[in-house]
Amino acid sequence: MLLDNKQVAIIGGGPGGLILARLLQQKGANVKVYERDTDQYVRQQGATLDLHHETGLRALREGGLIEAFRENYRPGAERVTITDNNAVVHYTEFENNPLTDLDDAHARPEIDRGPLRDLLIASLQDGTMVWDSKFAALNKNGSGWNILFDNGTSAYADLVIAADGANSKARKYITDIERIYSGFTIIEGNIYNAEKNAPHLWKLTNGGKVYAHWNGKAIVLSAKGEGSLSFYTITREADNWVTDSGIDFTNKESVFTWFKQRFSDWGTAWYEIFVTDDSYFVARPQYYFPQDQTWESLTNLTVLGDAAHQTPPSGDGVNQAMLDAVLLCEALCNSNFNTVQEAIAFYEKEMLSRASAITDEAMEQVENMLSENNIKFMLDFFALNSHG
Template sequence: MEASENTHLLQHKEIAIVGGGPGGLTLARLLQLKGAHVKVYERDISKAARVQGAIVDLHFESGLKVMEAAGLMDAFKANYMPGADQFRLVDKEGNIFIEDKSNGVGGGFGDEHFRPEIDRGALRNMLIDALLPDTVIWDSQLVSMAEAGNGWKLSFKNGTIATADIVIGADGYRSKIRPYVTDIKALYSGATIIQGEIDNPETACPEMYALVNNANLIAMDIGKTIAAQPRGDGGLTFYASSLYPENWVETSGIDFNDKEEVAAHLIKYYEGWSPLFVSLFKVCPRFVPRPLNYFPLDQHWEARPNLTLIGDAAHLMPPSGEGVNTAMLDALDLSECLTGDEFDNIQSAIGAYEQKMRARAKMLAQEALQGIEEFSAPTEESMKRLAAQFNPGE
């Protein structure tokens, strides 16, 4: 990898990125291209430690723009999943209500409406492979951090310690770095999803596998939905979503580590739905409950001289298809502020990045919050509106 030396603010600085998701890895790649010294500390014991989840689509003005800046567009084209950007909406009986193939058929690279899908694991591996050897330090779950001179000392669960001049939190919605930046807490959106992973859907639930058919599928009925997406390894990720009280995961009495208990709840909650969907619950080996939280839209903090956040650690919002794209755009903006010649010191560079990041996140979070109730608990009226968007003549 050829590196530039245009890093006057970062010369002789050691940078620690905590979190090896798409945002953190993208930032490491962009900084290394400018000659910066970077380590990524990731809690997973290896890159094969766990399934990374379903597919994610990259957008023209964000994720794909960043791929170009990172010199990784050819690698992305070699790894994306053609046709997986199709959308299919079905009712609770599994009848296809809307099928939109416009992205998969009418678009292509260079078209601003084209949103190609890639498996999250493939995206992560592609980014890791683009880094210098030993950039990612695995099995590094951060426990605490303390100021040390003009930098930081990081302590990890495995007993190791690292030091850095600059720390960037890319460690998601449960960020261990965020409390060192701000004490602003997340708020509950009102919706919770129960995520399931099925590794062999073609044999475990063949009818559901056929219905998904390599597309983004959403099944809707009044008050609840089920979304399902393919994984690049042939697996299937699904999300059962509805409105639940705050702290419902803790007060429900369900042991979410007991797949039988979770399946029993879902089978009862989705009573009257097609056996197609019940099959998902019965064969799923693991469930994860995810209350959909968000950070206040007007959040603000004073920039630190050697510490900042990107992605969900900075601006958690309900799922809207923008999360990975926004984290990657954060990485691009931060790398440009830190390695350009516009700022006299790191604190002012971080401050400029954070101002831009928060303004963008506020706008996207407003849109996500407006749509979360309609997605998680549709009404008859909201389903009609959705149908009209895709079938305006009807």
């Protein structure tokens, strides 16, 4: 095997990096995952994730983790309600039975990010995770790399895989191709103990998801298993709006003032998001990489997931990262390439081609989600794609 007697380093402990570590260890590779978090439980992450049959679920199957997933996913959380600006329901899947057949090709089972991360970490060999390792730099060392971290530590690896997400610091050692602002910005937040702190929206979400669309704007709600409600707004905003708007996104009242103005044609039902102090907000401008991006493959460094091919949110990001992991592992371990560079080049060619098509689809989807008559688009989309 190409990786015999080689040390592999994965930068970033998200789903893509973790499932890659699992797959490589199954093949006998020596792998370390370097993660910036100080420990496994220091923070909880974002909204729920829906894993797809041919991508995320495929990766879990190949990693022997589908039963662990079955124990942790949330049947019923995949059910969607679509409302207008006044929280009036136009479509709901709550009459559908909760999803139980994980072999259904149309299955999109939901799992919270925390439990997914936990089950992936639990599948790794002891000592694989190296916490409190915020990436700082790479220095060449022979045919490999010295990896430097913010805390002053370092490590050597023969092969480095950058899986450090949308704000990747390791990608620049592969390419200087920059991200492009999509024109969309998300304000993400989380309401803890939502049944108490946002009872009407909690009831509306009913353990699943709410997509609210009206007049070029959107709000998405997702219930989480530990009782919190994640939400995000999606609006068209100018480049640098986050820094130039004067909004203090750490201050609830500042964000609420913006919301009432920006969503002035929406009803007051959504104000419940801002009632409690048991919440947080963060601004996330959305970027993508050029669809025609390409680079010369290296001998000892490659990239996967958002670090390689970030797109606006379309429900496919984590799934594509996990598929990257499957295909990269296959190239490195299951193929008859003569060198690691040949394997990387084969993987990257397919990955970039696939990512180009996914980016086109994601951009078109978000454009439609923020179109003037976006609620009609959403209703038509779910009418066409419903398998309940």
